[in-house]
Amino acid sequence: MTEDNNDKRKKGGRPRKSSTHRKSKTIGVCFSEPELYAIRHRATKANLPLSVYCHDAILNGVIKERLNKEELDTLRSLSNMGNNLNQLVRTSKFLSIKRLENEALLLLEEIQNIINKLSDDWKNSKRKKF
Numbered sequence: 001m002t003e004d005n006n007d008k009r010k011k012g013g014r015p016r017k018s019s020t021h022r023k024s025k026t027i028g029v030c031f032s033e034p035e036l037y038a039i040r041h042r043a044t045k046a047n048l049p050l051s052v053y054c055h056d057a058i059l060n061g062v063i064k065e066r067l068n069k070e071e072l073d074t075l076r077s078l079s080n081m082g083n084n085l086n087q088l089v090r091t092s093k094f095l096s097i098k099r100l101e102n103e104a105l106l107l108l109e110e111i112q113n114i115i116n117k118l119s120d121d122w123k124n125s126k127r128k129k130f
Contacts, residue, residue: 039054048066081114
């Protein structure tokens with residue numbers, strides 16, 4: 001009877017990945033010294049570990065560098081402004097209409113500037129392809 005209870009209990013932990021999603025196979029690739037140096041240099045420029053760089057290069061053929069600190073700061077400030085807008089809407093019942101309009105217009109202008117800056121950067125493809 002105790003065996004039946006043990007079979008019915010759920011096992012803990014993360015469920016196993018299917019064999020199509022599990023990364024259990026490895027491929028050995030040989031490089032000469034200059035080739036390995038070039039690949040390491042490219043992975044470093046892309047701010048990626050060597051294995052991730054090679055994996056992406058093989059599967060996608062296109063590798064772009066990660067967002068730089070300036071772009072991350074810009075996205076973070078955009079997120080903060082979204083939070084400010086949310087707080088402004090929540091407190092709108094306590095503010096006068098004119099004050100609410102002024103604060104909302106200032107916030108909207110800042111958000112538009114950031115969106116325009118980001119879209120210009122990404123349209124002009126300032127992010128390098130490796």
